[in-house]
Amino acid sequence: xxxxxxxxxxxxxxxxxxxxxxxxxxxxxxxxxxxxxxxxxxxxxxxxxxxxxxxxxxxxxxxxxxxxxxxxxxxxxxxxxxxxxxxxxxxxxxxxxxxxxxxxxxxxxxxxxxxxxxxxxxxxxxxxxxxxxxxxxxxxxxxxxxxxxxxxxxxxxxxxxxxxxxxxxxxxxxxxxxxxxxxxxxxxxxxxxxxxxxxxxxxxxxxxxxxxxxxxxxxxxxxxxxxxxxxxxxxxxxxxxxxxxxxxxxxxx
Amino acid sequence: xxxxxxxxxxxxxxxxxxxxxxxxxxxxxxxxxxxxxxxxxxxxxxxxxxxxxxxxxxxxxxxxxxxxxxxxxxxxxxxxxxxxxxxxxxxxxxxxxxxxxxxxxxxxxxxxxxxxxxxxxxxxxxxxxxxxxxxxxxxxxxxxxxxxxxxxxxxxxxxxxxxxxxxxxxxxxxxxxxxxxxxxxxxxxxxxxxxxxxxxxxxxxxxxxxxxxxxxxxxxxx
Amino acid sequence: xxxxxxxxxxxxxxxxxxxxxxxxxxxxxxxxxxxxxxxxxxxxxxxxxxxxxxxxx
Numbered sequence: 001x002x003x004x005x006x007x008x009x010x011x012x013x014x015x016x017x018x019x020x021x022x023x024x025x026x027x028x029x030x031x032x033x034x035x036x037x038x039x040x041x042x043x044x045x046x047x048x049x050x051x052x053x054x055x056x057x058x059x060x061x062x063x064x065x066x067x068x069x070x071x072x073x074x075x076x077x078x079x080x081x082x083x084x085x086x087x088x089x090x091x092x093x094x095x096x097x098x099x100x101x102x103x104x105x106x107x108x109x110x111x112x113x114x115x116x117x118x119x120x121x122x123x124x125x126x127x128x129x130x131x132x133x134x135x136x137x138x139x140x141x142x143x144x145x146x147x148x149x150x151x152x153x154x155x156x157x158x159x160x161x162x163x164x165x166x167x168x169x170x171x172x173x174x175x176x177x178x179x180x181x182x183x184x185x186x187x188x189x190x191x192x193x194x195x196x197x198x199x200x201x202x203x204x205x206x207x208x209x210x211x212x213x214x215x216x217x218x219x220x221x222x223x224x225x226x227x228x229x230x231x232x233x234x235x236x237x238x239x240x241x242x243x244x245x246x247x248x249x250x251x252x253x
Numbered sequence: 254x255x256x257x258x259x260x261x262x263x264x265x266x267x268x269x270x271x272x273x274x275x276x277x278x279x280x281x282x283x284x285x286x287x288x289x290x291x292x293x294x295x296x297x298x299x300x301x302x303x304x305x306x307x308x309x310x311x312x313x314x315x316x317x318x319x320x321x322x323x324x325x326x327x328x329x330x331x332x333x334x335x336x337x338x339x340x341x342x343x344x345x346x347x348x349x350x351x352x353x354x355x356x357x358x359x360x361x362x363x364x365x366x367x368x369x370x371x372x373x374x375x376x377x378x379x380x381x382x383x384x385x386x387x388x389x390x391x392x393x394x395x396x397x398x399x400x401x402x403x404x405x406x407x408x409x410x411x412x413x414x415x416x417x418x419x420x421x422x423x424x425x426x427x428x429x430x431x432x433x434x435x436x437x438x439x440x441x442x443x444x445x446x447x448x449x450x451x452x453x454x455x456x457x458x459x460x461x462x463x464x465x466x467x468x469x470x471x472x473x474x475x
Numbered sequence: 476x477x478x479x480x481x482x483x484x485x486x487x488x489x490x491x492x493x494x495x496x497x498x499x500x501x502x503x504x505x506x507x508x509x510x511x512x513x514x515x516x517x518x519x520x521x522x523x524x525x526x527x528x529x530x531x532x
Contacts, residue, residue, distance in 0.1 A: 051480040055489045062493075081469070101500040105493050112489035116482040136422040140415075144405065147415050156473040157405045161419060164401060164466050168423050171455070175426035178448075179433065222504045228511035235518050 010227050013087060017220045024220070028213035035207035043200050055113040057204055061211040062106040066134060069099030069215070073141075074166040077159035087223070089155025090230075092162065093145055094222035098215055100138035106131055126180040130173050137165045151230055257342040258350050265354030268327075276358035279316040283363055286312035287370045302375040306384050306435030309371060310428060313363045313388055314395060315417075321399040322416045324355055325407035325471065334407070334471065344468040352393075352400040352464065360392030383438030383445060387452060391431040394456040397463030398423050404467035427455055 039057040046053035073095045079088030110128060111121040122128065141158055148154030269276050290308050291301060301308070328334040337347045367388050368381040376384065402419040409415070434448035 045480070050482065052482050052486060054486050058490070058493050098500065101496050105496050108492040108496070109489040112485045112492065116485050133422050133425055140419045140422060143415055143418055147406070147409055153473070157470055160466050160470050160473070161405055164423065164462060167462060171426050175429045179429040218501065218504050221508050225504070225508040225511045228515045232511065232514045232518060
């Protein structure tokens, strides 16, 4: 626990993250290269879906990361509201664009996978629709960050929104399931049918690790940028105040 | 405490009944949307009556969002929000009073007007009452989800468009169960009660979550 | 990957989409990091914040 509290200090965070980043980036690059090699040259084409199964290797990690980043944002929001952790809202703010990007990737690759397999780019399937709503929530969170200027106040407001969204996500999933069974006979080819073969599972797992590491690297880098942005902001305000004071002293009215 | 609650409720109702209150404007907006839809879809009454509940629900949802950003903004500007924060009344109850006032002046009139507007989209007679009933129990959810978002954006000068963006994804479940309950009344495989009861549950949950979230947001923005 | 089969364009399109989105994300994150590093360095060079507590953000 002591080490966690130490990490809470932004200066320490900057130091440790600078040491950690090259290693994480390297590890991520290696696993991505190995994973893509296996996925493209070693893994066989699926007997049912043919070569389009190659899309799965980015589609599934993207879906997993989109959900993982939202969970992480929820934990950070708790950190902001309950423990007033100084890094929590930095983590929350910088996670949103990354999570949104992976949700977008998941939707785009899903569309390009769906066209040859289902015959259409988009179906209002429960999973696709839930991911779309998740993307909308991400965009709303990013929009709220942009409209509130003062970082600490914005952090608390967005934390509340994130928590409400987190409560809502299972409800949305449930209602979309209900809505979907109501409207659509289950004619869609289900992807969870065939069990996955080891020659595909390994590249998928390695790529999932690679993408996760890459997302973490991006998250750490943007957290560093955000910490510096706040420092710049604080320093600029202090400097402006100092200049104001000097001006007031130099030229008394 | 009860008197403070009633005072806030009365004050908001009085403010809404004066010129510029959101209530009647939302009603006019509702009418406008319901009128616009046939122009986009064509005057085919069969089609309109089939999707009538959906049109009414969508119109009501959008009308609820109109003016919702003013729910706390006015109080923030003239300082009465600070008085409410400082009073003995728990902030949650104050939010509850304001949300209730919003629903009484917006959601309730919309639900009551829905059967009339249903005539425009050739809603069958036996569906009038169920549509109004679903709106009656569904709109509190919209008021209180909206109250949460309104509290988050209370301090913003230019918060007009951000609020629907925040609220819309969260209202998906309400919309789904509201429309499917209304459609179930028109006939179909599922009984009316199933989605209707889930809609009631969603409303009750939204009242609790929305009130807590709005109170937390107002407390933190102080 | 000698043969991509009849759906090659969809596979390539989806990988292109991934490249565009991830490339954009990586570029924006790195550019932002560089911009903030520069802004901070510039402020410190001007001597701003010498007395302020650097440990606080």
